[in-house]
Every structure is written in C-alpha cells, then in structure tokens.
Amino acid sequence: MSASVKALHGIAGADRLLIALDFDGTVSPLMDEPMAARMIPEAAAAITRLAALPETTVAFVSGRSLADLREIAEHGDESPVLLAGSHGAEFWVPGEGAIEPEPDSIDADLRDTLYRHAQDATAHLEGVWIEPKAFGLGVHTRVADASTAAEANAAIDALVAAEASHWRRRTGKNIVEYAFRHEGKDSAIAALRARIDATAVLFAGDDVTDEDALKSLQAEDLGVHVGEGPTAASVCVASVKEMAALLEILATERESARE
Structure with a gap:
C-alpha cells in the first residue's frame, strides 16, 4: 500500500478534485444477486468525508x-455525490436531479423485444439472468458454469447480431452488456470533469469497462485498479477493503492540504 499512498500526494492538493468511482467491485463486493450490492462501511465513511x-x-x-445505481448506492435526493449511470448516458447532479437523454421510442421498442427474445433463448440455462437496462440488456452468468455461460453468450450474440447489429457490446466480469447508446466511462469522466472544471481526477474501477476511463486520464490524474488483471491504471490495490483504505488516506491528505 505504501506506493499507492505516495501516489495520492500528487492529487491531494489539487485545486478542484474529482473522485470518480466505479461501484461494483470497487466500493462494493461483487454479488451473485446484483441488486444486493452495497458499499462496505469503510468506503461509505471515506466517501462521506471526501464529499x-x-x-x-x-x-x-x-x-x-441510474435508477438501479441510486438504489444500490442508497443515494438520496440530498446527497452531494454525482452519479453517471448506464456508462455515462444518464446523470444525476445535486440541486438538479436526473439528466437523461430524450426517449427514443423505436430503440425502446427494440430493447423490449430483444429482452423478451433473450429471456426465451436462455430460459433453459441454469444460472443465467437477463437484466433489463435503460438502453439495452445485460446477460449475467456469475452463478452459471463455464459451458452454460458460453452457450448463453453465444445465443445472445447471435440474437443481437440478427436483430440489432448496431448496438454496442461490452464485456465485464461474468456479464455481457448490449446497448443502443454508445457512451462509455471515458465520455462520462470527460463530462464530469467539464461540469466541475476539475484540475485533477482520481478514477478507480475493477472491470474491463473501466479501462476506457483509465486510458482517458491525463497527466495530472490518477488511475486505480481494484483486483488482478491487466490495466492502464498506475496504482493497483488488491480488494474493495484496500480501496476503502486508500480513500480514507486520501481524505486525510486532502483535509491537510485544504487547511
């Protein structure tokens, strides 16, 4: 952790600091039941201090x-924490509330049709769950065995290729997501940076979809990867608990820098 702590010194004194965090696997353990995810107390306490x-x-x-993120983050209307949901297609801003794109009835109809077709195509596969999303769907295979997961992903790949070939495909840990919106976490970070005119950004994440954001960071920023695997981050921590400890240290450093 000592190398990670040293890396915090450079951003702790930033004039305007944005601390942007993935949720699942970063401040909350990964859960077999996705809606059961909650921040660990240590992460919640550090985030309260920082905010x-x-x-x-x-x-x-x-x-x-956005709706699911607000639920798992236990995010109330008075929260000072900003939200970027659906990989940056939806936002929630203190004092403004939800900022969402205009609904597209054609894509919404296609989304609903594909969701039904995906459910039908995987109904016989044990441990596979199709998640409805605001701009598409997700195929969860965390509790399925490897061959079942492969069968499910191949079936939905073929379905989307036939019915919505223009949709974006993203892979994550035991999930494949498909969406008719093409925003990514890199564009979400850019939008948040511009909104608060941040002079430095800390971004932390654990999954493949977080790499877009990590690769977009600038020289004055800091990227943190939680867990194992290849990453563009300059700092790696082993677990959600270590990430929470890093945020706690950053809060202390930031408090001292702002005195």
Missing part, C-alpha cells in the same frame, strides 16, 4: 441504470 471537503466532488460512474 464534505471544499472543492472536492465524488461521483459514481457505473454501467448500472
């Missing part, structure tokens, strides 16, 4: 729909 500091903004940047 209370001047010129310091905390945001969750997630592939979850």
Whole structure:
C-alpha cells in the first residue's frame, strides 16, 4: 500500500478534485444477486468525508441504470455525490436531479423485444439472468458454469447480431452488456470533469469497462485498479477493503492540504 499512498500526494492538493468511482467491485463486493450490492462501511465513511471537503466532488460512474445505481448506492435526493449511470448516458447532479437523454421510442421498442427474445433463448440455462437496462440488456452468468455461460453468450450474440447489429457490446466480469447508446466511462469522466472544471481526477474501477476511463486520464490524474488483471491504471490495490483504505488516506491528505 505504501506506493499507492505516495501516489495520492500528487492529487491531494489539487485545486478542484474529482473522485470518480466505479461501484461494483470497487466500493462494493461483487454479488451473485446484483441488486444486493452495497458499499462496505469503510468506503461509505471515506466517501462521506471526501464529499464534505471544499472543492472536492465524488461521483459514481457505473454501467448500472441510474435508477438501479441510486438504489444500490442508497443515494438520496440530498446527497452531494454525482452519479453517471448506464456508462455515462444518464446523470444525476445535486440541486438538479436526473439528466437523461430524450426517449427514443423505436430503440425502446427494440430493447423490449430483444429482452423478451433473450429471456426465451436462455430460459433453459441454469444460472443465467437477463437484466433489463435503460438502453439495452445485460446477460449475467456469475452463478452459471463455464459451458452454460458460453452457450448463453453465444445465443445472445447471435440474437443481437440478427436483430440489432448496431448496438454496442461490452464485456465485464461474468456479464455481457448490449446497448443502443454508445457512451462509455471515458465520455462520462470527460463530462464530469467539464461540469466541475476539475484540475485533477482520481478514477478507480475493477472491470474491463473501466479501462476506457483509465486510458482517458491525463497527466495530472490518477488511475486505480481494484483486483488482478491487466490495466492502464498506475496504482493497483488488491480488494474493495484496500480501496476503502486508500480513500480514507486520501481524505486525510486532502483535509491537510485544504487547511
């Protein structure tokens, strides 16, 4: 952790700091039942400290729909924490509320049709769950065996290729997502950076979809990867608990820097 702590010094004193965090696998353990995800207490406490500091903004940047992200983050209307849901297609801003794209009835109809078809195509596969999303669907295979997961993903790949070949496909840990919106976490970070005119950004995530954001970071920023695997992040921590400890240290460093 000592190398990670040293890396915090460079951003702790930033004039306007954005701390953008993936949720699942970063501040919450990965759960077999996705809607059971919650921040660990250590992460929640550190985020509360950081969000209370001047010129310091905390945001969750997630592939979850905005409504689901608000639920798992236990995010109330008075929260100072910004949200970017659906990989940056939806936002929630303190004092403004939800900022969502205009509905597209054609894509919404196609989404609903594909969701039904995906459910039908995987109904016989044990441990596979099709998640409805605001702009598409997700295929969860966390509790399925490897061959069943492969069969499910191949079936939905073929379905989407036949019925919605223009949709974007993203892979994650035991999930494949399909969406008619093409925003990514890199565009979400860019939008959040511009919104608060941040002079430095810390972004942390654990999954493949977080790499777009990590690769987009600038020289004054800091990227953190939670867990194992190849990453563009300059700092790696082993677990959600270590990530929470890093945020706690950042809060202390930031408090000292702002005195």
